[in-house]
Amino acid sequence: MKKKKLFIAITLSNYLIDRTGTPKVVMSHQVAANDAGIKYVALFPIGGSSKFAKRLFSNSFGVICDGKFAGVFSLEAFLARVGRLLDGEYELGCIYIHHFMGWNLESIDGIVSSYPKVQLVVYAHDYYLCCTNYNLIQDSTQLCGSARLGDAQCVGCAYYADSIIREDCIWRLLHNELHRIVFACPSSVVERMLQSFHPEAKGHCTVIPHQRYVGIYLDNKEMLPPNHAIKVAYLGKQQSIKGWDCWCRLVDAFRGQGKYEFVVFNNETKPLPSGMRRVFVEG
Numbered sequence: 001m002k003k004k005k006l007f008i009a010i011t012l013s014n015y016l017i018d019r020t021g022t023p024k025v026v027m028s029h030q031v032a033a034n035d036a037g038i039k040y041v042a043l044f045p046i047g048g049s050s051k052f053a054k055r056l057f058s059n060s061f062g063v064i065c066d067g068k069f070a071g072v073f074s075l076e077a078f079l080a081r082v083g084r085l086l087d088g089e090y091e092l093g094c095i096y097i098h099h100f101m102g103w104n105l106e107s108i109d110g111i112v113s114s115y116p117k118v119q120l121v122v123y124a125h126d127y128y129l130c131c132t133n134y135n136l137i138q139d140s141t142q143l144c145g146s147a148r149l150g151d152a153q154c155v156g157c158a159y160y161a162d163s164i165i166r167e168d169c170i171w172r173l174l175h176n177e178l179h180r181i182v183f184a185c186p187s188s189v190v191e192r193m194l195q196s197f198h199p200e201a202k203g204h205c206t207v208i209p210h211q212r213y214v215g216i217y218l219d220n221k222e223m224l225p226p227n228h229a230i231k232v233a234y235l236g237k238q239q240s241i242k243g244w245d246c247w248c249r250l251v252d253a254f255r256g257q258g259k260y261e262f263v264v265f266n267n268e269t270k271p272l273p274s275g276m277r278r279v280f281v282e283g
Contacts, residue, residue, distance in 0.1 A: 005038040005093040006085060010108060012099035014044050014062055016069060019282075022125045025210060026098055027067075034066055039090060041065050041082070043111075045102035046072060058104050075110045097122045100170050101134070109173050120181045122174065124190050129183075130197040132166050133159035135241055147196045171198065184208045229261040234276075238268055251275045 009030075015023035026042055033040040042064040063070040063078065073081070086092060095118055100108065112120065128134040131149060138144035138157065146153040149167060154160045174181060183205045185191040191205045224230065234247045251262045255275030262276040272278055 001089075003091040004089055006082075006090040007033055007038055007040050007094050007096065008082070008092065008111065009040065009042040009096040009098060010103070010111070011042055011044050012101045012103075014064065014069070015042065016064060016067075022098055025123075025125065029096070030064075030067055038093065039066060039085075041070075043078070045104070047102070059107065061103075061107060075107050079111070079114055092118050094119045094121060096120075098125060099123070099128065101128055105169050105173060112173070112177060118180070120177055121184055122181055123184045124194050125186065127190070127193060129170065129194055130167070131159060132163045133157070136193075137241055141240065149197065175200070178204065182206055186210045229259060231261045231263055233263045233265055235265045237266060238264075238270065248273060 009026055011022065011026045013020075013023055015027045015030075030040040030042060044062045044064070046060065046062050047058075060072050060074050061078075063073050082092075092115055095112060095115065097108065097112075097120065122129070126134040127136045130136065131146070133144070136144050136146065138153070144153050144157070145151075149160070149163055154163075178200065181204055183191075183194060183201050185194060185205055185207050186209055188207055191207055195202050195205065232250075234244070236242045238244045251273065252275070254260050255262065264272060264276055264278045265281050266278070267281055268278075
């Protein structure tokens, strides 16, 4: 009898609670896998920002199976549970590493090394594979401009000391498995940056956009009445790195003219500057 597929995904948070970018991607993968008849087991670190909790749970992680929280497991307990599945009706099809943030790398190494013949797909959702400052934004305002850890731009950076240690540990793990790794990058820009920081990734990268454009949207082609304001929207968190400062300058330049209506789509509660209104969006 042909066995069913099982995927393991290692990510940075519980996507049943956290509905930000990467968790939403992982959730969409789980739904797509389940629709295809594939069991999807997602793992996430626990402990949050608490140093005590991180020490307490350093050898454990949370498990979500097919969209339902399955509990907190030690590495040994998890491998035993998966082993029973693989002895039965399942075979492991792939291990996806969406993020290393927050993880005890020994746990990831233990999982990866337990299945030495299984394909590994390592996602570069951001620049955490390059630096612990995963946006590469210096002083919260501009791209740092570094092409490798240790460049002149790294001097004096608050992230540099930790990055040297953390990145070395991550890439020692990856070097051992490079023959079976595909790095999935959301754009050619991320691909080039990853290869700049780590030339050994060349030949192992592929670009997979987070979104695909399908068809044409035809519902907004009617001409607006002359006195009707054009709606312009900002989607996402009110953060400089998301373009919030630029958005505020845009609104300041055009508000009060009656030509535009400025709308913000997010789930934040902080007051908005004048000239815009919020449409609250869940998760």
